Amino acid sequence: MIDIQYSSEVRAAKEAGQPIVALESTIITHGMPHPQNIEVAAQVEQDIRDAGAVPATMAVLNGKLHVGLESEQLQELGRAQGVAKISRADMAACMSGGGTGATTVAATMIAARFAGIEVFATGGIGGVHQGAETTFDISADLHELAQTSVTVVAAGAKAILDLAKTLEVLETLGVPVIAFGQDEFPAFWSAKSPLAAPLRMDSTEEIAKAHAMRRALGIPGGQLVANPIPDADQIPAKELAPIIAAAQADADAHRITGKGVTPYLLQRIFEQTEGRSLTANIALVRNNARLAARIATALSAHDAQVCPIVPMPGTA
Numbered sequence: 001m002i003d004i005q006y007s008s009e010v011r012a013a014k015e016a017g018q019p020i021v022a023l024e025s026t027i028i029t030h031g032m033p034h035p036q037n038i039e040v041a042a043q044v045e046q047d048i049r050d051a052g053a054v055p056a057t058m059a060v061l062n063g064k065l066h067v068g069l070e071s072e073q074l075q076e077l078g079r080a081q082g083v084a085k086i087s088r089a090d091m092a093a094c095m096s097g098g099g100t101g102a103t104t105v106a107a108t109m110i111a112a113r114f115a116g117i118e119v120f121a122t123g124g125i126g127g128v129h130q131g132a133e134t135t136f137d138i139s140a141d142l143h144e145l146a147q148t149s150v151t152v153v154a155a156g157a158k159a160i161l162d163l164a165k166t167l168e169v170l171e172t173l174g175v176p177v178i179a180f181g182q183d184e185f186p187a188f189w190s191a192k193s194p195l196a197a198p199l200r201m202d203s204t205e206e207i208a209k210a211h212a213m214r215r216a217l218g219i220p221g222g223q224l225v226a227n228p229i230p231d232a233d234q235i236p237a238k239e240l241a242p243i244i245a246a247a248q249a250d251a252d253a254h255r256i257t258g259k260g261v262t263p264y265l266l267q268r269i270f271e272q273t274e275g276r277s278l279t280a281n282i283a284l285v286r287n288n289a290r291l292a293a294r295i296a297t298a299l300s301a302h303d304a305q306v307c308p309i310v311p312m313p314g315t316a
Helices: 010-016 037-052 071-079 088-096 105-115 140-148 163-172 204-217 237-253 259-273 276-307
Strands: 004-006 021-023 054-061 064-065 085-086 102-104 119-121 151-154 178-179 198-201 223-226
Touching: 004 010, 004 105, 010 054, 021 037, 021 105, 021 276, 037 054, 037 071, 037 276, 054 071, 054 088, 054 105, 054 151, 064 105, 071 140, 071 163, 088 105, 088 140, 102 105, 105 119, 105 151, 119 204, 119 276, 140 163, 151 276, 163 178, 178 204, 198 204, 204 223, 204 276, 223 276, 237 259, 259 276
Parallel strands: 004 064, 021 054, 021 119, 085 102, 119 151, 151 223, 178 198, 178 223
Antiparallel strands: 054 064, 054 102
16 A cells, blocks of 8 residues: 655645646756755746646655645755656655655656546656667656556657657557647747647647546546647747757767766756756746646546545545
8 A cells, every 4th residue: 555645735635626736856856956946846836826726746755655745845855965866667666665756757647646636747758869779768758658547748758859759659659649739749948840749639628528538438548738838938949959969969979878868968958058948948847837737627627527526535
């Protein structure tokens, strides 16, 4: 039996049947320096509240799965050193060993499923890395989307990846990829890419109904909602392409591999864009959080029409 520690806000939301949005915690521990990490995490949580839902930041603290963090816990996690970055492969080991870990996309989806939360907001998912035909470097995020029934709102996949191959793998795994409000698949820092999205939906109600229908059909896995970064905040793809290519060549020259590739590339791109990539990253995360809150609200309204609210164990 998993001992889930709910924050007071999330527990109250579950008891009241309010919409809840899951959030990852690697943005706090690995995404940016202190104190900006705490400030951004708090702002994203507030964006969700302002949009009518309740935020649930996931983390493993001293071996216990936390669904939602109290303010002091978020502050402590933001200052902590040596926090593990956990995914499907090492989440159980972290918990069984009493460790502390920040959740990636895959781990956050697992935590959300255990907590009965069906909508999750992140920045961008992982995917197929450049050169994966020889390195086999493919993110666990894609397989998690294929088996864990959570709708994930992201600004597409990270632009440092092979986006075409990422879409191909998602198609093979049967994951619905839904572009919100446009036909093109967004490319993280850029609102559009040359790639067509498999599906397009223009309202949160459509997305919520599609999620509910997959649930009713018993189809495993979630949905990827590709939400383009606002035009005012994006960095055009044409400007980014040579910067990304140079960063990748630099990583190859230094023989950076495995888990070290993504943080290395992101740091090089941050330097070459003079910090604009981080500013855009923050903007797209906030934009995704607001959309996820609206989807969670639409899903809650849909479910309220077909089933009553069931009190949490021990609260009735």
